[in-house]
Structures are given as structure tokens and as C-alpha cells.
Amino acid sequence: MGSPERELCPPPSEEDELTLPRASINKMIKELVPSVRVAFESRELILNCCTEFIHLxxxxxxxxxxxxxxxxxxxxxxxxALDKLGFSDYTVEAEAVLKDCKAVAAKRRRQSTRLENLGIPEEELLRQQQELFAKNKLSKNNSNGYYCSNRVLWGLKVLHKHIYHHWFQNKMMKMMTTHS
Structure with missing residues (x-):
């Protein structure tokens, strides 16, 4: 006979890949009913109901x-789909969540364009990136190990992101003009 722990929490199967994370469900249960203890079987039932609802x-x-x-x-x-399935009561809340998601996405887009608004040409960004690589290599050689300061690492990441974004935009523009 297996341990009680093994019986309560069987190893994940392929079917589990199509469910919500148990930790997320447990967190929601704890937030919604903090003073109530919920049995394992009940948590599993809630998990299955949520998964089925999402599939539906x-x-x-x-x-x-x-x-x-x-x-x-x-x-x-x-x-x-919510309306057709008779869940029109959820529509107002779903629209509010959608509005919040759009606001977060817009904020991320605004933040991602900060470097672009600096007006630094791509050649200068490449030069700065090479300089940061050289600094990192020099630091690595001096310390006899793999050292990269947070500032240098951050600079490399930001420059790489901007250069890739700029390259991708140019590539997309070329594709659009050649297919037009």
C-alpha cells in the first residue's frame, strides 16, 4: 500500500496538462473563503469545474x-459565447477585466517605447552595446571569473531589446512593402 501522501496527490498525468494550476485554485479559495477549511476532494471538484467551464x-x-x-x-x-451559453451575468465583469487588460497592455507599450523616444541612432546603440560587452569582458578578465555587474547586464538587455525591436520593425516594413 502506498503512503497517504501518494494517494492524495497522485503523480501528474497527461490529463493534468489541461487543467488550471492547483496553486492558483487554492489561492482563490483562500481569498474568497479565508475562514473555511475546504477538503481536498472539494478543491479537486472546484478545479475540475473551473477547467470544464473554461473548455465550454x-x-x-x-x-x-x-x-x-x-x-x-x-x-x-x-x-x-458567454451570452449564448446563458452566462450574460458575467459579461459586465468580463468587459471590466478586458478594459483593465487593455490598460495594462497600453502601459507596457508606452514603457517599451521609452528608448525609441530618446532619438539615439541604431549605430550609436550598437557602439554602446559593444562598449558594454568590452567592459564586461574586461571585468571578467580582471576577476578571473564570470562577473557582470547588474548595471552592465541591464544595459546589455535594454540595448539588445531595442536593437531587436528596431530590426524586427524594419524587417516587417520590408515584408509589407514587398507584398503590397
Whole structure:
């Protein structure tokens, strides 16, 4: 006979890949009902219900998407699926979450363009990146180990991100102009 721990928490199977993380479900339960103890079987049931709900909404949203001859499920498809399945009570809250997500995405986009707003030419950025690489190599040689200060590492990451972003934009523009 196996240990009680093994029986309560069987090893993950392929089926578990299609469920929500147990830690997330446990956290939500604890936040919603902090003074109530919830049995393991009840937690598993909640997990399965949440997973099934997501599958149901996703399947219906996929149908809505296909009916509108689209290839990507968007927020409108999900909201329509909620209505069609009789969950219209959730629509207002879902729209509020969507609005919050859009605000966070917009904030990230604004932050990602800060370097672009500096007006530093790509050649200068490449020169600065090479200088940071050289500094890092010099630091590594002096310390007889792999040393990279946080400042140098941060600079390399930021420059790499900006250069890649700039390269990607140029590549996309070339593709768009050649296909037009």
C-alpha cells in the first residue's frame, strides 16, 4: 500500500496538462473563503469545474469565431459565447477585466517605447552595446571569473531589446512593402 501522501496527490498525468494550476485554485479559495477549511476532494471538484467551464466557453467562442470567418478568437467572441451559453451575468465583469487588460497592455507599450523616444541612432546603440560587452569582458578578465555587474547586464538587455525591436520593425516594413 502506498503512503497517504501518494494517494492524495497522485503523480501528474497527461490529463493534468489541461487543467488550471492547483496553486492558483487554492489561492482563490483562500481569498474568497479565508475562514473555511475546504477538503481536498472539494478543491479537486472546484478545479475540475473551473477547467470544464473554461473548455465550454473556449469551445463556444471558437464556434462564434468560425461563424464570423475569423481565425483568431478575440474578446468579442468570448463575450458572445458567454451570452449564448446563458452566462450574460458575467459579461459586465468580463468587459471590466478586458478594459483593465487593455490598460495594462497600453502601459507596457508606452514603457517599451521609452528608448525609441530618446532619438539615439541604431549605430550609436550598437557602439554602446559593444562598449558594454568590452567592459564586461574586461571585468571578467580582471576577476578571473564570470562577473557582470547588474548595471552592465541591464544595459546589455535594454540595448539588445531595442536593437531587436528596431530590426524586427524594419524587417516587417520590408515584408509589407514587398507584398503590397
Amino acid at each position: 466557453i473556449s469551445s463556444e467562442a471558437n464556434e462564434v469565431c468560425n461563424q464570423s470567418n475569423k481565425k483568431t478568437i478575440n474578446a468579442e467572441h468570448v463575450l458572445t
